[in-house]
Amino acid sequence: MSETSPKLRAQLDGIPTYRPGKPAAADGPVAYKLSSNENPYPPLPGVMEAAVAAAQGFNRYPDMACTGLVNELAERFGVPVSHVATGTGSVGVAQQLIQATCDPGDEVVYAWRSFEAYPIITQVNGAVSVKVPLTDGEVHDLDAMAEAITDRTRLVFVCNPNNPTGTVVRRAELERFLDRVPSDVLVVLDEAYREFIRDTEVPDGIELYRDRPNVAVLRTFSKAYGLAGLRVGFAVGHEPVAAALRKTAVPFGVSQVAQEAAIASLRAEDALLGRVGALVAERTRVQEALAEQGWTVPESQANFVWLRLGERTLDFAAACDKAGVVVRPFAGEGVRVTIGETEGNDLFLKAAGEFRAGL
Ligand code: PMP
Numbered sequence: 001m002s003e004t005s006p007k008l009r010a011q012l013d014g015i016p017t018y019r020p021g022k023p024a025a026a027d028g029p030v031a032y033k034l035s036s037n038e039n040p041y042p043p044l045p046g047v048m049e050a051a052v053a054a055a056q057g058f059n060r061y062p063d064m065a066c067t068g069l070v071n072e073l074a075e076r077f078g079v080p081v082s083h084v085a086t087g088t089g090s091v092g093v094a095q096q097l098i099q100a101t102c103d104p105g106d107e108v109v110y111a112w113r114s115f116e117a118y119p120i121i122t123q124v125n126g127a128v129s130v131k132v133p134l135t136d137g138e139v140h141d142l143d144a145m146a147e148a149i150t151d152r153t154r155l156v157f158v159c160n161p162n163n164p165t166g167t168v169v170r171r172a173e174l175e176r177f178l179d180r181v182p183s184d185v186l187v188v189l190d191e192a193y194r195e196f197i198r199d200t201e202v203p204d205g206i207e208l209y210r211d212r213p214n215v216a217v218l219r220t221f222s223k224a225y226g227l228a229g230l231r232v233g234f235a236v237g238h239e240p241v242a243a244a245l246r247k248t249a250v251p252f253g254v255s256q257v258a259q260e261a262a263i264a265s266l267r268a269e270d271a272l273l274g275r276v277g278a279l280v281a282e283r284t285r286v287q288e289a290l291a292e293q294g295w296t297v298p299e300s301q302a303n304f305v306w307l308r309l310g311e312r313t314l315d316f317a318a319a320c321d322k323a324g325v326v327v328r329p330f331a332g333e334g335v336r337v338t339i340g341e342t343e344g345n346d347l348f349l350k351a352a353g354e355f356r357a358g359l
Helices: 047-055 067-077 091-101 117-122 142-147 171-180 203-209 239-248 256-266 270-295 309-324 342-357
Strands: 084-087 107-112 130-133 152-158 186-190 217-219 233-236 305-306 328-330 333-338
Touching: 047 256, 067 233, 067 256, 084 091, 084 239, 091 117, 091 152, 091 186, 091 217, 107 117, 117 130, 130 142, 130 270, 142 152, 142 171, 171 203, 171 217, 186 203, 186 305, 203 217, 203 233, 233 342, 256 333, 270 305, 270 342, 309 328, 309 333, 309 342
Parallel strands: 107 130, 107 152, 152 186, 186 217
Antiparallel strands: 084 233, 217 233, 305 333, 328 333
């Protein structure tokens, strides 16, 4: 037997590991998981029933084209069916977008810090990350991003609101940026947290994409809709982009359970709006309480808040752990805290207040 191991791509060396939010501890005090930007609510009305009914058929492959869901989405957003493409969560679709645009060595531009999957999916596909630092106000620096585009750039992510800072870019600056991007570079507006936006100056990417063939919008059922565990997201983009997404999709990637649950969730809009409204109210309460405690928190338009803690990040996260709330630390940078159920948010605020008092 030979001693050599299979040759693996050198490109895989040094890929950062995606760190999922820590689960809440099973022992000890009641613990709240505020580390993964999940929705704390149970499925929307009718969704469990649709999922259970679909599960009866899981000896069969799902509808590979996600026909029912794609039709429903096209109608919902007033876009052609051919402009909608689904995938295994919006992170799956984001990866497909890189596969669809980048040859080895091509560049992907994005803000940093932003969604931690961007560097991973870029490097896995042999492309090169160009990270553009956020401004001092923790916002995308769109001018610097436009300047970072070279003739190797194939794709630009704009995460709006940005994960993990919750900050947004507004209509005028985003349009100005889109006007500067060469028409052969795809701009992906990652709107995973779209439903939580209350700032009316933040544009809806689906309006911006309509007359811009180089713009695609990413959305997900994982956050506001509460289907994170079912893995279904989608992109809206012009026909060549959407067609390329169909080519790069893992065959049968989106289960029938996910497809039916997503359709049922879209049909439960009233309940959805109620829940999102409650989370937004909690977001306001948490932000105001943090400000009162003396923290500087960038205004969040998502279902989480960001505390820049620098060297104190891990200590802060440990203090939260001890108080029964699990948050998401980015060592040396800061902590992202998901807005969860009221009791969890209260526990977090108590821990934050005590930490602050001890500084
Ligand atoms: N985009 C952003 C900005 C996110 O924060 C996330 C989830 N953390 C995703 C995409 C991916 O979500 P999903 O794959 O569950 O749709």
